[in-house]
Amino acid sequence: xxxxxxxKGNEALGEAAILAGCRNFFGYPITPQTELxxxxxxxxxxAGGTFLQAESEIAAINMVYGAAxxxxxxxxxxxxxxxxLKSEGMSYLAGSDLPALIVNVQRGxxxxxxxxxxxxxxxxxxxGPGHGDFRLxxxxxxxxxxxxxxxxxxxxxxxxxxxxxxxxxxxILGQMMEPVEFPEHAQVKQFDxxxxxxxxQGKRKKNIINSLFLQPDELEIINLKRxxxxxxxxxxxxxxxxxxxxxxxxxxxxxxxxxxxxxNAIRSAREKGIKxxxxxxxxxxxxxEKVLREKAKTAKAFVSVExxxxxxxxDVRLAIECSRPVYLCNRVGGMVMTPDEVEAVIVKAQGGAK
Amino acid sequence: xxxxxxxxxxGGQGVLFTGKFMAYAGLYQGFEVSWLPxxxxxxxxxxxxxxxxxxxxxxxxxxxxxxxxxxxxNAPSLEKFEDSVVPGGKIFIDSTLISEKVKRSDVDAFxxxxxxxxxxxxxxxxxxxxxxxxxxxxxxxxDESLIEKTLKKVVPPKKADLIEKNMQAIQMGYxx
Numbered sequence: 120x121x122x123x124x125x126x127k128g129n130e131a132l133g134e135a136a137i138l139a140g141c142r143n144f145f146g147y148p149i150t151p152q153t154e155l156x157x158x159x160x161x162x163x164x165x166a167g168g169t170f171l172q173a174e175s176e177i178a179a180i181n182m183v184y185g186a187a188x189x190x191x192x193x194x195x196x197x198x199x200x201x202x203x204l205k206s207e208g209m210s211y212l213a214g215s216d217l218p219a220l221i222v223n224v225q226r227g228x229x230x231x232x233x234x235x236x237x238x239x240x241x242x243x244x245x246x247g248p249g250h251g252d253f254r255l256x257x258x259x260x261x262x263x264x265x266x267x268x269x270x271x272x273x274x275x276x277x278x279x280x281x282x283x284x285x286x287x288x289x290x291i292l293g294q295m296m297e298p299v300e301f302p303e304h305a306q307v308k309q310f311d312x313x314x315x316x317x318x319x320q321g322k323r324k325k326n327i328i329n330s331l332f333l334q335p336d337e338l339e340i341i342n343l344k345r346x347x348x349x350x351x352x353x354x355x356x357x358x359x360x361x362x363x364x365x366x367x368x369x370x371x372x373x374x375x376x377x378x379x380x381x382x383n384a385i386r387s388a389r390e391k392g393i394k395x396x397x398x399x400x401x402x403x404x405x406x407x408e409k410v411l412r413e414k415a416k417t418a419k420a421f422v423s424v425e426x427x428x429x430x431x432x433x434d435v436r437l438a439i440e441c442s443r444p445v446y447l448c449n450r451v452g453g454m455v456m457t458p459d460e461v462e463a464v465i466v467k468a469q470g471g472a473k
Numbered sequence: 474x475x476x477x478x479x480x481x482x483x484g485g486q487g488v489l490f491t492g493k494f495m496a497y498a499g500l501y502q503g504f505e506v507s508w509l510p511x512x513x514x515x516x517x518x519x520x521x522x523x524x525x526x527x528x529x530x531x532x533x534x535x536x537x538x539x540x541x542x543x544x545x546x547n548a549p550s551l552e553k554f555e556d557s558v559v560p561g562g563k564i565f566i567d568s569t570l571i572s573e574k575v576k577r578s579d580v581d582a583f584x585x586x587x588x589x590x591x592x593x594x595x596x597x598x599x600x601x602x603x604x605x606x607x608x609x610x611x612x613x614x615x616d617e618s619l620i621e622k623t624l625k626k627v628v629p630p631k632k633a634d635l636i637e638k639n640m641q642a643i644q645m646g647y648x649x
Binding site for chain 1: 493496497500505506507508509510512513532533534535536538
């Protein structure tokens with residue numbers, strides 16, 4: 120590991136991608152994600168890669184489709200409204216079983232919304248990134264250092280399972296600086312891609328990358344097989360952090376920047392003798408339902424802390440099969456809850472659970 | 474160590490840079506640190522602010538709501554953030570640009586004519602460093618000996634010729 124230095128989350132996303140072997144970036148500027156594209160514009164050509172600012176988000180995601188088809192490690196990034204524009208392309212990537220990384224540094228919505236931090240694209244990322252039955256691997260780092268780890272993981276798992284992955288960040292994480300340390304050699308597995316369209320040189324049968332299947336029986340089988348892979352992911356790839364949760368009566372569930380605020384609230388609640396703890400999903404899809412189901416056996420209540428009108432809360436309820444009350448602590452539109460606001464809901468959940 | 478700092482002023486006064494210095498000074502002493510800027514429309518011609526946390530615990534929220542210190546570089550910043558300071562906290566005020574006084578009696582207020590001092594000593598634009606010098610002295614966020622090392626880190630290589638002037642400005646504030 121090298122020296123620790125301060126870096127913005129957006130810049131760390133870029134540096135980690137380069138270290139992971141990503142040599143293709145296609146994007147279009149949008150606040151609060153722009154520093155990532157700017158970083159790639161500066162650094163990627165020096166690493167022998169290609170940075171291209173496309174004419175639109177739609178163009179960028181289709182360039183990603185092209186590079187991914189050729190077996191390249193590739194990414195794009197945007198913020199909420201721009202990610203909506205990429206949604207058709209994400210569906211095509213999934214329908215063609217192509218690995219790629221999409222970064223969403225979320226801002227307030229809907230529509231053009233605002234530019235301040237939000238987490239209101241949770242449904243989009245985890246349940247409906249585009250038309251058709253498909254999933255993205257979704258990772259939600261909470262610190263700038265974890266940005267690095269999740270970028271490595273996202274590229275690796277995308278290749279392993281041949282599917283697009285998303286880093287779901289937010290304006291706070293993108294804009295803030297924290298100490299970060301990069302490994303000199305990234306431990307990111309490389310995978311053979313015999314399916315890639317790299318030119319046959321007259322020596323093999325040609326590879327075809329495609330998501331159009333007009334025979335319904337054929338398309339059904341492709342979908343079923345893809346979901347067998349998804350099932351393996353649900354079994355093997357759930358990731359989370361536990362914080363003071365061993366004896367917790369109130370289990371807070373929060374990801375990304377919200378989880379940081381929740382930690383302050385939990386520390387404060389603990390000082391007052393309230394047994395609160397945090398489960399912080401690192402993978403949002405697959406959602407860490409195993410640990411939540413386990414915690415529901417001993418916890419009295421759950422609190423979902425999120426910068427949305429209440430999206431992840433539904434996955435918490437499903438994970439614990441509504442066996443405990445689930446409270447919501449939220450702010451929206453670019454407003455961010457204070458630790459005191461979270462603590463107040465923890466207190467309410469503790470009382471309500473009696 | 475638990476410093477929760479708000480630095481606020483006009484865009485261009487070096488608010489974000491001042492915060493970056495503090496964060497690095499914390500990092501060099503082995504503390505956990507975070508730096509969070511305001512971004513977007515409030516930057517353009519208006520106010521800029523940044524939140525710095527320096528702590529011996531992992532930093533939870535990087536958003537400073539209960540500040541141990543506020544550095545106010547213009548009047549709107551003082552008005553906006555005065556109530557965010559905890560009782561016993563410190564407020565540093567550039568009194569060249571802020572004629573108002575701190576209304577509260579439960580905080581320590583330091584009035585420095587930083588902009589005027591900078592102008593008089595050929596240090597135009599370095600009022601932030603004068604404020605920083607005073608801040609370092611009153612909060613002990615870092616030892617005096619660490620100032621130069623930190624400056625060398627945060628001043629971009631292209632502007633290395635400015636390190637000496639910055640150093641002088643910090644010293645000037647430190648001696649106030």
